[in-house]
Amino acid sequence: MERGDISTSVVACLLETQFPEWAGLPIAPVELAGWDNITFRLGEDMSVRLPSGHPYCAQVAKEHQWLPVLGQHLPVAIPQPLAIGVPGCGFPWPWSVYRWLPGAYATVDRIADLISFARSVGDFLMALHAIDPTGGPPAGQDSQFRGGPLTVWDPWTRETIACLAGEVDAGAASEVWEAALAATWAGPPMWFHGDVSASNLLVLDGRLSAVIDFGCSGVGDPACDLAIAWTFFGTEARKAFQESVPLDAAAWERGRGWALWKALTTYAEALRLNPQTAHVAGLQFGWRQPARAVIDDVVADHRM
Numbered sequence: 671m672e673r674g675d676i677s678t679s680v681v682a683c684l685l686e687t688q689f690p691e692w693a694g695l696p697i698a699p700v701e702l703a704g705w706d707n708i709t710f711r712l713g714e715d716m717s718v719r720l721p722s723g724h725p726y727c728a729q730v731a732k733e734h735q736w737l738p739v740l741g742q743h744l745p746v747a748i749p750q751p752l753a754i755g756v757p758g759c760g761f762p763w764p765w766s767v768y769r770w771l772p773g774a775y776a777t778v779d780r781i782a783d784l785i786s787f788a789r790s791v792g793d794f795l796m797a798l799h800a801i802d803p804t805g806g807p808p809a810g811q812d813s814q815f816r817g818g819p820l821t822v823w824d825p826w827t828r829e830t831i832a833c834l835a836g837e838v839d840a841g842a843a844s845e846v847w848e849a850a851l852a853a854t855w856a857g858p859p860m861w862f863h864g865d866v867s868a869s870n871l872l873v874l875d876g877r878l879s880a881v882i883d884f885g886c887s888g889v890g891d892p893a894c895d896l897a898i899a900w901t902f903f904g905t906e907a908r909k910a911f912q913e914s915v916p917l918d919a920a921a922w923e924r925g926r927g928w929a930l931w932k933a934l935t936t937y938a939e940a941l942r943l944n945p946q947t948a949h950v951a952g953l954q955f956g957w958r959q960p961a962r963a964v965i966d967d968v969v970a971d972h973r974m
Contacts, residue, residue, distance in 0.1 A: 671762055673722045676708045681718050683759035689767065692716070702775055702869050702955075706814075706885050711770060716752065720765040728812045729885035730754060730764045736806065737884060740861070743801050745793055747771055747880040773872030773879040776902070777956050782876025788907040790878040791871065791898065792914025799860040799892050806861060809890030816864035817890030820850055820927050830934045837941070837962070842969040843930060849972065850927020853920035855891040862892045868902050868956030892917065896925025897932050900968050901957045908971075930968045936961035 678697045686693040695713035706726040710718045721727050734751045741748050750769035757763060774780055781787045809817030824847075831843045863870075864886025872880040896915065899908045899922075912922065933952065940951030940961065952961035959967070 671760060673708070676720055676722065676761070678710060680759055680761055681710050681712075681720070684755055684761060684765065685712075685718075687758055688755050689753060692767070707883070712767065713770075715770050717768045717770050718765065719768060720761065721763045724763065725811075726885060727763045730766055732807055732812065732887070733884050734766065736887070740798065740801060740884070740887075744797050744881075746790070746878055748884065749882055771872055771880040771882060773874040775956050776868040776871040776873050776878075778902075778958055780873045780876065784903070784907045785910045787873075787878055788903050788911040789914045791866070792911050794878070794881055795863070795866070795892070795895050795915050798863060798895075801861045803859045803861055803889040806859075806889035807887075808859075809862075809888045813862075813864050813886045813888040813890070816886045816894040817862045817888050817892070819855070819891070820924060820931070823931050824851065827931055827934060830938050834934070834938060834941075837937075838965050839969060842973075843934070843965060846930050846968055846972045847927060850924050850930070853923035853927075855893065855920070855924065857891070857918075857921075859889045860892045861887065861889055862895050863887050864894060866895045866898045868898070868958075891921075891924065893921045893924035894928045896922060897929040899925060900929035900971065901932065901952070901955075901964055904958065926968055926972055929964065933961040933964035933968065937965065 681697050692712060698711045700709045700711055706722060706729065707719045708722050712718050721730065733749065734754055737749055737751055741750065749771065751766060752769060753767040755765040755767070778784065809815065815822045827847055831840050831847070834840065863881065863884060865883055870881060870883045871878060872882060899911050903911050936952050937948060940948035949962060950960050952964060957964065
């Protein structure tokens with residue numbers, strides 16, 4: 671099944687055949703449906719989440735096993751699994767029903783105080799990183815290699831920097847990447863979220879209310895969770911965030927590398943799809959600034 675074929679009618683069929691008690695409730699797409707998974711609101715109190723492709727199927731069982739464990743230790747709400755569905759109605763993979771979490775995805779204009787918000791995100795990460803990692807899913811293919819070494823992305827990143835040499839300062843970007851690769855991780859394994867981005871942070875009444883989408887979560891190097899310092903926070907908020915997440919300097923070098931990788935990925939793909947709109951790539955995820963500007967910001971911060 672193609673991503674575009676995952677529709678409200680498919681969800682309605684799955685519910686009718688597998689969870690008839692919820693059949694007939696209104697089904698509506700959400701504001702940001704997601705990439706690895708497509709999310710729909712079900713009635714007032716639930717959501718349905720379906721993998722958009724086979725590579726993301728393992729996330730279903732992982733979230734159902736571990737979200738109830740993690741949620742006991744975190745300072746804000748996270749998704750609460752209610753049921754697992756099986757393939758059917760032409761949909762070939764397992765899927766999930768969750769309790770609905772109120773709030774809108776984070777944008778700068780929805781946040782009452784960005785400094786306080788940065789500290790709240792930091793407090794969430796410190797609580798997550800402190801949870802006992804015993805038995806947790808290791809970083810690897812199921813986490814899209816988040817939480818693992820940046821070397822996995824080394825060939826791709828070097829190639830992309832070279833391809834974008836006319837668009838970005840290739841020498842400076844390479845300096846950032848080399849520094850991130852050299853800052854190897856030697857600490858104990860920790861829980862990581864894997865995709866701490868504005869689109870996965872919910873805001874209610876101007877404050878952080880929930881963190882969603884743990885599909886890339888696992889146990890490993892938490893530096894991947896630091897990329898939001900550059901994709902969403904400006905100088906002052908970034909400083910507050912860094913003070914709230916007292917990892918060592920090497921972790922922040924790797925976090926800067928993850929931010930560069932994410933911005934390069936976003937910008938390169940946008941140029942491939944539509945060069946006319948590439949200058950706004952990243953804003954659709956709630957980023958503070960476009961991916962092209964994030965690359966410059968990462969480079970400037972590295973040289974400070």
